[in-house]
Structures are given as structure tokens and as C-alpha cells.
Amino acid sequence: MAQKYIDLTTLKYLLNNVHGLSQLVQLERYKEHDPESMGMFLDSVKEFADRELFPFFKEMDDSPAAFKNGEVIVHEQVGVIMKKGGEMGLICGPFDYEIGGLQLPFIVHTAATYILDTANNHLPGYLTLTLGAAELITHFGNSALKDAYIPKMLSGEWGGTMCLTEPDAGSSLSDITTKATPTKDGHYHIKGQKIFISGGDYPYVENIVHLVLARIEGAPAGTKGISLFVVPKLRTENGNSIKNDVTTLSDFQKMGQRGFATTHLGFGDQNDCRGWLLGEAHQGLKYMFQMMNDARIGVGRGAAAISMAAYQASLQYAKERTQGRKLRSSGKKDPNESPCPIIEHPDVRRMLFLQKAIAEGSLSLILLAAKYHDLQLAEKDQATKEKYGMLLEIITPIVKTYPAEAGAVAVNNGLQVLGGYGFCTDFILQQYYRDIRIFSIYEGTTGIQSQDLLGRKVLMDNGRALELLLNEILETITEALTMENLKPYATILGDKIKLTQEVTAHLMPIATEGDFERYLSDANLFMEFLSHLVLGWIWLDIAATAEKDILKKDNTYPLDFYQGKIHTMKFYFKYELIKTSGLAKSIMHEDVLTLNSEKDYF
Template sequence: MANQYVDLETLKFLLYKVHSVQDVLEQERYAEYDKDSIEMLLNSVKDFSDKELFPYFREMDEQPAHFKDGEIVVHPQVNKYMKAAGEMGFISGSFSYEDGGMQLPQMVLNASAFIQEAANNYLPGYVGLTVGSAELITHFGNKELNKTYVPKMLEGTWGGTMCLTEPQAGSSLSDIVTSATPDGDSYKINGQKIFISGGDYQGAENIVHLVLARIKGAPAGTKGISLFVVPKKRPTADGGLTPNDVTTVADFQKMGQRGYCTTHLFFGDKEDCTGWLVGEPNQGLKYMFLMMNGARIGVGRGAAAIATAAYHASLNYANERPQGRKLTSTGKKDANQEQTLIINHPDVRRMLLLQKAISEGSLSLIFLTAKYHDLSLASATAEEREKYRLLLEIMTPVVKTYPSEMGKTSVDNGVQVLGGYGFCSDYVLQQYLRDIRIFALYEGTTGIQSQDLLGRKVTMNNGEALKLLSVEISNSIQASMAHDSLAPYAKKLAAKLELTQDVLKSLMGFAMKGDYQRFLADATPFMEFFSNILMGWLWLDLAREAQNALVTGNKENSAEFYESKIHTMQFYFKYELPKTTGLAEILMDNKTALTIGTDKEVFV
């Protein structure tokens, strides 16, 4: 395969033009960066990914991480990548200068990570968990914890994890039983955690676990959960390391993401596992979830990256594979003609356009949400920061879910483009399909994200976040009306915005009656409905920027580049946006939800 796993022209068009990263660079926090410095960074990341990530992608799937003789064996590239990630700033990029970081905008960091994940969606995972755990320490840990752990983590010498899940406590974190017993200025930790990504691997000098546990005597439920730093090896006074009674007891063999280890850990098997409290007691879940916006953007980004790489692989195949013949004007095929490339068949083009619409639209969604994240931190006034915080909150469940769910559909269509070959290990599409399946489960399943969107984010602050988002969409509609060619699409989107109000009015009737089970019963269809409309908005914005370039002649890319964006928007509005009509019918059906259990026995 050629190294065509990502289209930098599209990425830069979205970053610079459609979502104007310059708006973020104008904020004081990011004043040291400009377009030229970002351009150099992204080009260097692509060059690095070509050499150090993409060539190992298939090999890491064929030689998966596995448990052997008490430790996790991983591909040698893992340790090499972690060291390089520290040197190149992939780990420290988001951290402030005072914490030893580069203070880069999230928009730029997501662009960098997207390139890497499209090249190889296994290796960046080790960095992502290290970033997340180090961020928790810098935000909520004391000076001693920061001094002891963060520098080694930022340089890639030590890895990091976040340990939430237990065998009996997955999404229901209130059922956590891992215990923490006071022991002087530290705690003795005892319990087990499962599904810990990057939890341990051969060659790692140390792994710093951020562990949710319950202090003896703490309140029941989520109110009694605290957060602890629990390293695999304890730092000693002389600068060395000693074992901390953290045992890797197994790993999980998975259908996909086989190059990214997932471990089962036991803490305190010999009653000698020490942990240090992060922040205040009983605030652990609050601390963990304060970091979840970034984590959920990261999940959506990873799914979008896989969908993008799969799109380029299937597009490459369609441009090389001859099969069948075009229909003649009589509606018949001429067997004397040479075979045509499959990209010339309308149904293949439909599948490829769907992949393009989903993958590029998902990247646009990621950049917009990352922009809201940046502006919620760096805007000059408290009012502006609050505005973008609310926009970030309502977009977060969508940015996690749409690329994950529709990314599956996109990659599945890629397999279909290849026909029987798509099902064979000779080609990479089957690997992408296996890899992307987990993303709808990471950081809260689709059902959980959907309930968060409808039950919390739509209603928060008396619907203020939804109002702000509606203004953003309405402004885009008005701007697009200036182009005669885009006006019909702008009007269609405006009608869908009105339909959203009708749907919410119908659903809110249940909430107002106190029937919250019925209100949330169809949260997942609502997520699909809402996401579909948001993607229509993003594609309209994309097409408008392309049309502006064609009209003004201010083109940094070819005319064909911009025309392809407009064409894909038209495809989306014809084939995807109309699906909201059927979803609205489902959502506004006020009969008893068939998914809610009753006293009468039914067979599911």
C-alpha cells in the first residue's frame, strides 16, 4: 500500500479555512504560534508517521500484544515510539509552559494526533493515556506528586493509565470496590481493574496508574470515590525504583486494536501496594470526568482517523481494479469492450462518496469541537469562555459518537467496495473494520453518550447550550444564502432545525410529566437524528468555503479540490440528511415505548 492514509490538503483546508485556527492563535495563551509554525509541525508529523508508524501497522496486528511469563509483550516499536513521542512533544504538547509543556492549541494537537492515528491507530494510544493521567496530576495533584511523576511522563520515560473499570463495575462506577486504607501520608490500595489500555508492557521503565478507589468508611455510591496515583514501581529516596505490588495477571485478546495492549491488573496482592491521594477525598469521579471532554474528542478522532485511512485504501483499490463494463445507451453491456475500473460503477461511487462524507465530515466535527475547547480556556472574557464551554459540553457526546458509529458504516462500505477481497487478510480493510468497532465502546458506550446528550446537555442551563448551538447553525445558514447555488441546501437545513424543535417539544412532554424513563428511552435514535443535522451544518460550511474560493479565485488548491467538496455536500444532503424524517417519526410517536419493560412477560 502507498502511504496515502490521509489527505493533508483536506486537513489543512478544514483547519485553516473552514474552522479558522487563526481565531485561536489570536488568543494570548497561544500567541507564540502562527500558521508557519503549525505548518512545519504538521509536515514533520506526517513525515514521522510515514516512517515510524504506517510501516508497522499491519505487522502489529499480525503480532499482537500478549501476556507471557507475567508481563505483556508488545511490538518493539512501542518503546521506540514512546521515546520519540517525548522528544517530539506529542506528550507535552497540551501542557502549559510552567508544567514543562508546549501550550499548543487543541485544534493543532488534534490535527497532529489525527495524522498519527490514521497511519497506525495502535501506537498513539499509549501516548493518549499517558497524557490523560499526567493531566490529572497537574490539575489536581500536589507539588510533590507533580515533581515526582509528571516530568518522566512528559518525556515518555514513564507511561500512564486511567484505571476505572472493575469486573462488577463497568459503566456503573458507583459499584467500585477497590479499597484505599490510610497509612500515614499515603494509602494501601487493594483491588483489581480490568480493560486497562496500555496498562503494562515489556520494556517500560514505569507505569503510573491513576486509580479510582474507595477510602475505608467513605459514603456509598459515586460520592465516596477518590483518585490515587499508584505507580507500578515506587520511586525511592535515592532516585531508584522499587516494586509497588501492582501485578499484571492477564491481558485481553481482542478482535481489533491488537497492537494496543489491554490488561487486567491487581493491586495489593501482597498487601504492599501504596497509593497517593490526588486532591481531596471523595472527589475522584469529579476529577476524572473533568478530563473526559478531551478523552471523548480523542475517541471520535481515532475513529475518524481509521475511517479516513480505510477510505483512502478503498479509493485506491477502486482506481486500480477492473471489473465489469459500463452500460451502453441501450441498457446493455458490450462484452467486446474492455473491462472498466470499478470506480466507474455508480454504486461503487455511492459507497466511496459515503465514506468521504463521513470521514471528512467527522474531521470537521473534531476540529470544531477542539476549537470550542480552546476558546473555552483562552477567550479574553468570562462571558466568552462560558459560551464556548457550553458549546463544548453539548458537542462532546456527538463528537465521540458520530465518528464511532458512522465510522463503522464507512469502513463497512469500504469492505464492500473490495467485494470478496475485502473479507480477506490480504487487504487491510478487514483490519480497519475490526479496529474501529471498539470506538463506540470506549469512554462510555453510544447509549450512555446518547442519554448524556438528551438527558443532560440539551436541558442544561435551561437549554442554553442548545440555544447557542442553534445560533451558530442559523448564522451559517444565513451566510450560505449569499450563494445562489447553496441557497436550496441552506433552506433544507433550516427546515431540519425547525424539525429539531418539534422533536424536542414532543420528547420534553415526558420529562415535564416526570416520566424520565420514557423521555430517555429513544435517546440513541435522538443522537442519530441530532448528529445527522449537525453534519449537514458542517458540510454546508465546508461547501461555502469551497464556493468562496472558486468565486473569489483565492484558491490554495485546485478547482477540482473545491468542486469535490461541494459535490460531497450535495451527496450528503441527498442521501443522508433525509434520514432525519424517519427518525423524527420514531421520536415523535407518543405511544408507549416498546423497549420499556412491563409486568407482562415479553420475549426480546
């Protein structure tokens, strides 16, 4: 098994140098923190991950979570991460001091959870789902709900989930049928089923608190009639803890993330499942989307982490594996020479640079989203808050999608570096390959994210969000144009801004005419197009930071470290950003070939 799963140096460089943690902690909300203490916190998380997560990664894949004799069986490290995660502040970290939180910047908490994900992506979901459920109760619950649930959820004594999907509804939430019947005692009787519930049941916690979307009897049809309920596995009556008629019906055996329990839950099979309305009636989807937006950043974070861990494993292999000989100037190989490490072969280096570009670029993208989250929360000026809110809105679909889709390509290339060994279970790349595949499906598939990006976010406020994003990119281009080494790449990215405007100018009239089916028919291509633009910006920003550090002779990191970031930016521009040209041609092509017609060509 690989010995290294994360590049902590790059994580800290991106956090401090590229994304300016020292400026962020000057804001009133975060003034009790400083970069030094945050660095120590991340070091302690890394030590914890080294000890309690990484050594059990393969073991959890070999012995998956399972449903046996009416109970869900999971690895005992689930209990460890819930207990220790609670103690270390990995659940309560972003919460306000007043409710027992640490008021950490979300960007630091994201970095900490990323470390856990790189070490063992099967475990952190138990923590983060609990955090997300607690966050919704904190935002929308009354004092009784907060007092009853928040303390034990933040401590890790109780777990939490989100329950949206139903057997016959899938991602179409307007079609959910789970019912909520009001009672004179203030609670509701809940009846229905939910599927694909991550962390839906497991031992090692005293209780699991489900946030369940359901329809109150007589509610309007569609998404407008959906409400959100707090439905614990165990409820308290007269000081006693009793079963709440929440039943695990089965589990799902998966190709990857096998240590992360995924369940099929039944509510009210004995007509005695009680739930408590969270917030106002018929506002459930709006509330849940707050959790889902954070969860989508979390999905991107998990995929970025897997691509990083896979890169570290394949990089280690490429340095150690000897095979073949280098070509000489004659074009021939000397059979008398010893075989060279495969990292010396150009095609292997190409695959490794692709992994590096995607893994590190995805990480910086995730940290950027977390930073926007922090700025939206902490800034006092309303116009500034709205700006960062809109920036967060438009990049969230990309943050969820790019690390998952490009990350799968990166891990696939890592597996290829290992050749036949990559296909064998003795080597960890095949597990990373299986694990990352779910991330483009979690929390809304790539198709759903693409329609959200083009159908909602690009059109939002008459294109204001996209305009703000392009302005952010132009700021980086303007700075890079002042650096002789980066000027050609800044110019290239500037041309891609113009190409983006050309693509949107082509698409907007189609939307204005009301032909939304055609407008969204190539939404996935637009997602890929805009993702490449954004990652080009991410890499130019990293390179500009490194170039400034070189020019001021900052020796905090070795010169090769800074130059490596610039080299990887150049690689991304040559091999990845260039793809926007072909994507633009496809999006603006006159043929519309995927709409349904009277003829069945299948």
C-alpha cells in the first residue's frame, strides 16, 4: 500500500499564500484565530488521520458495511471517528461559539476534512452528514429542537443524515410521497420510504437524527408542498429513550466506498414514527438546499481528495518501478544500461502531470468556494455579502462536478501508470478508481448540476453572477500580464473570456425565445467548457502567486516548489484549457441532435 496520501505542503501553500488565510482571520468573526494555530490544528488532524484512518482504508473495502440479521454492521473505526471527531472539533468547528462551536473559518474546516478524505474517504461522511443536519436544525429549528439535538450531534454522540430520495422518485423531488400527518400533540406521524441514505444506520452512536422531506396532508403538489422534519431513530418519552419506528429495510452493496453504509429506510411501518416540523411548513426544499449546497462542496472536496491520494500513490510507484530504457539522441536504446524508473518516460510524466494538475487545481477550487462561504458570512457590507453569495452560487455546480469528473480521469491515468499492477487488488489505485466513481452521482448527477449551472446560475439576476465571475478572472489576468513569464498565458486566458462571451451570446437568444429544452440540451458541454475556464483561472492564480514569491526571493519553500506550480499551470494550458475551443464549436453547432423526435433512432 502507498505510504503517502496527501501533499500537506501544497495544501498549506494554497490555504495561506494563494487564498490569503491571514487576511481572512482579520475579519471580526474569525479574529480569535490566527494562521499559526490553524496550521497546528491541521497538523493534529494529519496525525489523527495517519493513525486512525489511513491504516484501515483497504480493510474497510475488503470488509464492507453490511446489513445482517436486521442490523447494519460497519467497521469499528466509524466509532472512533465519531468520538474523536467530536472531541477534536471536526463536527462543531464552523458553528458559532454560542452553541458550542469553534467559529473556525469554513476554509480551514474544509482543509481539515480534506485531509481526512485523502486518508480514508469511507469515514468522513459520517461526520459531515451529522454536521450538515445539525446546521439545519441550528438555522431553522425552534429552541426545543436545538436544545434536544444540537449538543449531542456536535459532540459526535449522535449521528445525522439527510433523507430525500425515494424508490419511485429518484432525483425528481417534486414526486416524493412520504406523508406527514399532524397530531394534536404537536408532532407529525411520518410514513414512507427513503433510499440511498448515506450513514443511515450504524452502531457506535447512541442515536441517529434523520432530516426527512415529506408532504403534509393537503399540501400543494410539486416542490412547493414539501416540508422538512426532524425524525430521530430513537425518541425520548418521560425521560426514556424508545424506538421511533424508523426501520432499516436493507443496505446497498456498492462498487466503491464500501465502508460507508448506504441504507434503505422505512418510516412508520408500525404507524408510530414521529417527526417534528423544522421551520415553516412547505419550505422544506428551500431549507434542504442550504444543506445540499454545502454538501455539494463536500462532494467536490471528497473527489479532489481521492484524486490527490491516487496521484501520491501512482507518483510513488513511478519513482520506484524500473522498466525500459531512455531513448538516446540516436533514437535507440542501449541494452547494456540498467532499466530506468518509469517516471523518466515522457508519457508517464504526462499522466502524472495530468493527475497533479487536476488534483491540486481541484483542491484550490474547493478552498476558493469555502473562502467565498466565509466572506459571505463574515463581511458586514451588504453589497459585498451579496457579491460573494452570487460567486458561491455560480461556482458551486462546478465545485461539485469538476473534481468528480476530471478526478475520475486523473485516477484512471494513475491506474494506467501502474500498468497491469493497477488492475490488481494488491495495489490501491483500483480502489481509488472505484471509490471516486460515485462522486459524479452524489447530491445530484453531473447532468443535474449542468442544468443548474446553465439553466439557473448563468441566468440568475440577468447574468450578474457570471459577470462577477468573469470579473474575478479578469483581475487575475490583469495581474499576470505584469509578469513577463506569465504574460503569454494571461493572454490565452483573456481570449478564453472572449470565447465564453461568444458562447453565451449564442445561447441567450435560445433561452429568451423560451426554447429551454434546446437551450439546456448541451448543458453538460457548457459545464465542461466553463469548468476548464475556471480551472485555467485557478492555475494562473496559483502560478501568479508562485511567481511573486520567486521575485521577492521568498525561501519559505524551495525554488523547485514554486517553479513546479508554474510548470503545472503551463501543462494545464497546453493539454486541458485548449479543449474549450472544441467544446465551444460543439455548443454553437447548428445541428441539434439529442432532442426527442417522432422517429426512434435507437
